[in-house]
Each structure stands twice: as C-alpha cells, then as structure tokens.
Amino acid sequence: MTxxxxxxxxxxxxxxxxxxxxxxxxxxxxxIIMSLGLAFFTYxxxxxxxxxxxxxxxxxxxxxxxxxxxxxxxxxxxxxxLVNGLRHLRWDTVNGLEKEDLVASGRVTIALAVxxxxxxxxxxxx
Amino acid sequence: xxxxxxxxxxxxxxxxNNGVHHWWMQRLxxxxxxxxxxxxxxxxxxxxxxxxxxxxxxxGDHGNMVFLCLFIFAMFYHAVLGLQVVIEDYVxxxxxxxxxxxLMKLTxxxxxxxxxxxxxxxxxxx
Numbered sequence: 001m002t003x004x005x006x007x008x009x010x011x012x013x014x015x016x017x018x019x020x021x022x023x024x025x026x027x028x029x030x031x032i033i034m035s036l037g038l039a040f041f042t043y044x045x046x047x048x049x050x051x052x053x054x055x056x057x058x059x060x061x062x063x064x065x066x067x068x069x070x071x072x073x074x075x076x077x078x079x080x081x082l083v084n085g086l087r088h089l090r091w092d093t094v095n096g097l098e099k100e101d102l103v104a105s106g107r108v109t110i111a112l113a114v115x116x117x118x119x120x121x122x123x124x125x126x
Numbered sequence: 127x128x129x130x131x132x133x134x135x136x137x138x139x140x141x142x143n144n145g146v147h148h149w150w151m152q153r154l155x156x157x158x159x160x161x162x163x164x165x166x167x168x169x170x171x172x173x174x175x176x177x178x179x180x181x182x183x184x185x186g187d188h189g190n191m192v193f194l195c196l197f198i199f200a201m202f203y204h205a206v207l208g209l210q211v212v213i214e215d216y217v218x219x220x221x222x223x224x225x226x227x228x229l230m231k232l233t234x235x236x237x238x239x240x241x242x243x244x245x246x247x248x249x250x251x252x
Contacts, residue, residue: 028212035205042237049244052178075167082163085156124171
C-alpha cells in the first residue's frame, strides 16, 4: 500500500491518550503480566509435588524480596483486572457506556483497585 | 429481512452460533474467576509460611482441592483467550501470528496440565 507522505494520525508519540484509552491498554498489560506470572505459579505448585525440600525452596524464593515483588505485582494486577473486568461485564449489559459514565466508573475502578491492593496487604501483614 | 447473501441461502449456510464462542468463554471464565481468584489470594495468606505438611493438609480438604483445580482451569483458559486476542491484534504477519498462537496455546496446555497433575500428586499422596 502506498501512503506517500500523508501524516500518520493519531500519532502515538504526540497523541494524548484519554483515561478510557489508558485504562483499556492497562487491562491488557495487567492480563499479560498475570499470564507471565503463571510460570511462577506453576513453579510453586509443581515444587510441592516434588516433595518437602523442593517446596521449602519454592517458599523461600516466594518470600524473598524478589518473590515478594512478583507476588505484590501480581496481586496489584489482579485487583485492577478484576475490578475493570467487572466494569467490562457491566458494559456487556449495555449499561454505563455514556462518556460521563465511563469517566466516573473509571475513577471508581482505579480507586477500588488501589484500595483493595493496599487493604489486602495490610490484612496479610496482620 | 434476512441478513444473508443469496448464495448463502442457496447453500443453506447459516449461523451455528459458534462465532460467539470465544466471547462467551471469555465472559464465562471471567465470571468464574471473580470468586475463584479472590479465594486464591486470600488462601495465599494462610499458605505464605506453610511447610510441605501444612500445604498437604490444606489440599487434603476436598473443597480446597476442587477450588484450586477450578482456579487453575479457569485461569489458564482465560489467559489463553486473552493472549490469543493480543497476538491476533499485534502480530501482523500471518505466518508469525499462527506460529505464536500455536506456541502460546501449547505452552499454556503444558503449564496448565503440569499444575493440575501436581495438585493431584500432592492431594492423592504420590
């Protein structure tokens, strides 16, 4: 296809994404991150099948600073993807699709995801 | 009015309702994962400092084993559907697209079945 010197629009480097756009791509990114996290999940659950020593090693890996970053990141992604997923399910019922509703539910989603993540880790630390 | 071409009508071609299968399974696994993923992350709090015996005891509860298996199945299924759309959207070259779809689906099958059988081995005392 010959496009000549026509401008590319909207160009990703100069295009300011609206909140809905940022939240949409974040839904994908958090989904991809959690999918990659399945490799760690598999390691942990398979270690248990290999016996007490392998499981103890896996538990040590998961409670190390490196493991904790992964588990924290995974739960943060989960809570965002979960709440935004519920937002998607509501859209499937053809509700809340007006622009003002999108912004309002978007703000609620971000707030809930942060609150749930923080509350979960406070609860876990108790 | 039928939204179908004359040729399609002559050949008796019509909807078999399979076109929405991907969409439907994505929503079904999403709905299942709302309670399952919440159950799993809160179970992780109890399992954080578990040794092998404690994990085995936890899995010895039949409800925990059923929920863990359902969680693994729904999570891998949902991840495959999501990653499939990501690959279809961003990999333009048809050959590469098919290559990555096969690679992703076979990897997910390998990890998913590895997880499920690992759960069974611990639960049934292999």
